[in-house]
Amino acid sequence: MTAAEYWDKYKPHRGEKAERRPVADRFDWTGIPGSGPGAEVLGEPKTALDLGPAEGENAAFLTRAGVEVIGVDFSPAQVRRAREFWSDVPGLEFVHAEACAFLDGDLRWWDAIYSTWGAVWFTDPDALVPRVLRRLSPGGVFAFSHREPIAGQFGAQQMGGKWLEGREKELTVYRWQYSAEQWAGVLKLHGFVDIRSEVLPHPDAGSLGTLLVRACAPR
Numbered sequence: 001m002t003a004a005e006y007w008d009k010y011k012p013h014r015g016e017k018a019e020r021r022p023v024a025d026r027f028d029w030t031g032i033p034g035s036g037p038g039a040e041v042l043g044e045p046k047t048a049l050d051l052g053p054a055e056g057e058n059a060a061f062l063t064r065a066g067v068e069v070i071g072v073d074f075s076p077a078q079v080r081r082a083r084e085f086w087s088d089v090p091g092l093e094f095v096h097a098e099a100c101a102f103l104d105g106d107l108r109w110w111d112a113i114y115s116t117w118g119a120v121w122f123t124d125p126d127a128l129v130p131r132v133l134r135r136l137s138p139g140g141v142f143a144f145s146h147r148e149p150i151a152g153q154f155g156a157q158q159m160g161g162k163w164l165e166g167r168e169k170e171l172t173v174y175r176w177q178y179s180a181e182q183w184a185g186v187l188k189l190h191g192f193v194d195i196r197s198e199v200l201p202h203p204d205a206g207s208l209g210t211l212l213v214r215a216c217a218p219r
């Protein structure tokens, strides 16, 4: 079993009956309807790359707003679902590829590269972050979100085998999570500037919030 196969189980595995496409009426960093900032975090990009879009609603929202967007996901099932959901949105493209491999092979420059609870959370930042920087236009925005980390659980964390279905021995899935300050340090080390990182509190006290990070490529 591969990590991509693990993600093939995401969402359709949650007991939904019919495949209903998600709502795409705003850009969502938190996964909590109506909560947190929106697309303004990305500035005003003409082009944007979504790393790990799964169902692709943020990519669809941006495309409808006039941005040229490509979503890159290594799960064939998620790419198929996203293409079906948004087949009526002209110009929106979903590519089946691993994020680092895509950034190595595709030589376009992007005004914005973003990831909402996506590939940035599940990929070693020492591998992914320099590749993102190389493919951003001067002044381009890199922004991503993931769940607020539990204090003390930083760096590569082994995920619970939610969708491994008893095959835990065959695969370990990791996510890389850092505090707001630690992420700022990682991005600075790799050459990003104008770094802003913060935890957006969950509306329900006691639930974990969303960590949102925004940084720019030097001009």
Ligand SMILES: C[S@@+](CC[C@H](N)C(=O)[O-])C[C@H]1O[C@@H](n2cnc3c(N)ncnc32)[C@H](O)[C@@H]1O
Pocket (backbone or CB within 6 Å): 004, 007, 008, 010, 051, 052, 053, 054, 055, 056, 072, 073, 074, 075, 078, 097, 098, 099, 100, 115, 116, 117, 118, 119, 122, 123
């Ligand atoms: C938790 S889902 C998040 C989906 C979506 N961005 C959202 O906000 O709901 C994580 C997605 O990232 C994708 N992913 C994880 N690691 C990846 C990688 N290295 N390259 C490409 N896609 C990746 C998975 O296949 C999955 O679709």
